[in-house]
Amino acid sequence: LDILGIETSCDETAASVVRRHADGSGEILSDVVLSQLDLHAAFGGVVPELAARSHVTTLDRLVKQALEESKVSLKSIDAVAVTSGPGLIGGLMVGLMTAKAIAMAADKPFIGINHLEGHALTARLTHAVKFPYLLLLVSGGHTQIVLVKGVDDYERWGTTIDDALGEAFDKTAKLLGLGYPGGPAVEQAALQGEAKRFRLPVPMRRDPRLDFSFSGLKTAVRQMAEEQAPLSPQTIADLCLAFQTSVTSSIDDRISMALERFAQRFGTESEPALVVAGGVAANTAIRTTLETRAAKSGFRFIAPPLNLCTDNAAMIAWAGAERIAAGLEGDALDLAPRSRWPLDGSAKAAIGHGK
């Protein structure tokens, strides 16, 4: 199965061709990503209108490049898969229009993909991972614990009740005068930090719901920063370390409970997997925390390579391939984009397929 994938839901324009072999393994034949980071950096966040315009001007070229690099002709592609939500509506429309046009012109099946399903299934593109497994998705827009039972079969166990984790890193960086995106800046600064100078609360500790909360933590950093003003580089580093330490403690607490729940339901004899995805997975402290916790609980820990953790089209193509291989149908060409689209139950159920 060779699938062309397109991703334009946020600030990456991406196209990719992915092959799914008969044994279920995956192969990335091409993976082109154009980040709009520079475009939005001056605004300290993604500007939807600018993002959509940039997708319009670059997507055609990227699709062409992805097809060329893959050495697969459009004729021998088996389907066109595109992110149809959740995300910024303008960007989604650009991707959908392009994918529909290609599918129609080349007479290929067309599949709208839930962006979160793309993140959720990526681990199976790079590793042999069996269902069920537990997914922690931590990005600029999402913070979720998801039980992945199968293709199109998900249970959302937890989500953030306020800020997404990447968003919390970005806001904390901003209030400390560090640049955008804030995640890498906070992690860098924390390396010079002195442990235990500042103590911040650990959000949601032992809360029986598996949810997250980060906005209180950000506010606590703000208050401490105000008390310490003017901020020396050392104080900034110490605050960054305190923030990151509270974040990793909270993640460890939430994930250890999730792994317990998973073990009660499915056992751990088959060494199930804990998978992480999303741009925040770049954070070494978070990765180490998850790796240690997984090992303690009898789980394998799987982190796809970083370029597949952040937004890309290979994961969208792969999700399309997985859906076809599972016998699921594609979509009609009147499929509409969805800015909100939680991954819970069947990825398609919520949009009333077969209406």
Ligand code: ATP
């Ligand atoms: P989504 O995928 O939910 O639509 P997004 O495109 O903003 O959102 P990603 O591109 O996956 O998300 O990730 C970007 C986020 O990851 C940013 O918030 C950034 O600050 C954060 N991030 C990147 N590197 C690190 C790091 N080393 N530590 C912490 N956070 C990081």
Ligand code: MG
């Ligand atoms: Mg992004």
Ligand code: FE
């Ligand atoms: Fe994403």
